[in-house]
Amino acid sequence: MREQEYLKNVVTLKLDQKKCTGCRRCVEVCPHNVFDIKNKKAKIVDKNACMECGACEKNCPAKAIEVKAGVGCAAAMVTGFLRGTAPTCDCSGDSGSCCS
């Protein structure tokens, strides 16, 4: 079992197997081994481990993957909410707490 487990059944990850060509890119880029290739098609094997980083969607040449990517940072969401913008990480200044 993974050491860390976050909230279940919340992620926005979707895979359209019909479009998939089985190129393996999603398997290569996912930092949480969410995908596997079965019968020459990608398969989501561990959906709850997805952190919605967006790497798979961005690197799928067949556009078979959809995920609402973003930064999972509470401070960023508060700032985004207050400013009415999308959540952003403040990593440009000297105080970026989201990014090390």
Added chain:
Amino acid sequence: MENIKRVSTELTFQDKFQSTLVRWGVGRMVHKIDPGIYAVNNPTKDSPVFVSANYKLSFDALRKELKGIDAFIMVIDTKGINVWCAAGKGTFGTDEIVNRIEKTKLKEIVSHRKIILPQLGAPGTSAHELQKKSGFQVVYGPVRASDIPAFLKVGMKVTPQMREVTFNLSDRIHLIPMELVAAAKYVLVVIFAFYMISILTGKTDAGVRAAINVLLAYFAGAVLGPIMLPRLPGKSFSMKGFFVGLIVVGASCSFNWIGRGPAEIFSWMLMMPAISSMILMNFTGASTYASPSGVQKEMRIAVPLQLAAIGFGLFLWLIERLFGV
């Protein structure tokens, strides 16, 4: 190859010292690496090309692992931000890499057409688009630079372990300085406010207790929380932060710092876990597994509770100050 800058694979004392400063948030922007091509050892036209962010820690982590390996490093301009964060923002992105390949005339430097990107850059880069635009095929390297020698040895293959982002104790401990720095200014303001009110209402000792209790909650959220993370009950960070806050409430009680009257005692029992919950909730951003959808969900529940606890706690504390309950 004559005009290509050369870098060592040894980190000097100065490098290490600067890294420490960067971790504590001091002068981050000063430690940018100039974008361009760097040679490591004695690369030839067939040597591998690694792409790096121009954040000093990323660059150092990479070159340190290239001992005895002839290679090029192409540093791209991520505005001095690390790969992961830059990828999220898009500064570590397809276009910047394509442009950098043009600008550095990489096609003349190497004869092959392959570049190795850090896997953590993948949220910002699109391998197939990059190949279309630049002619270079993309290989995603391992997450940790320390796996690079093994990755090269087996012909640029990455095992599932090399692909997986961890968040182990040492990863978390490294993030503690940032957490402390991020919350420090709020903590100081809050302590100052409690202290002033205590002085004005004629009871300095309540102000001292306030300072201690706030500091304990801060310590719980920014230090104990990250260390104990997997051991704390609950899945959401705010819940874990609440429990770690209870630990320091216990500590404060046993040292008799929690308060004098029932109102003051109860006020800190409400406020301390709420404060540490807020601080640890912020750790979701540094964690490498919290999904934004999850964070949003937990915040919708946790933030109102945290605010209510702090509001009610503050009310009790002020009542005690003003009417001495």
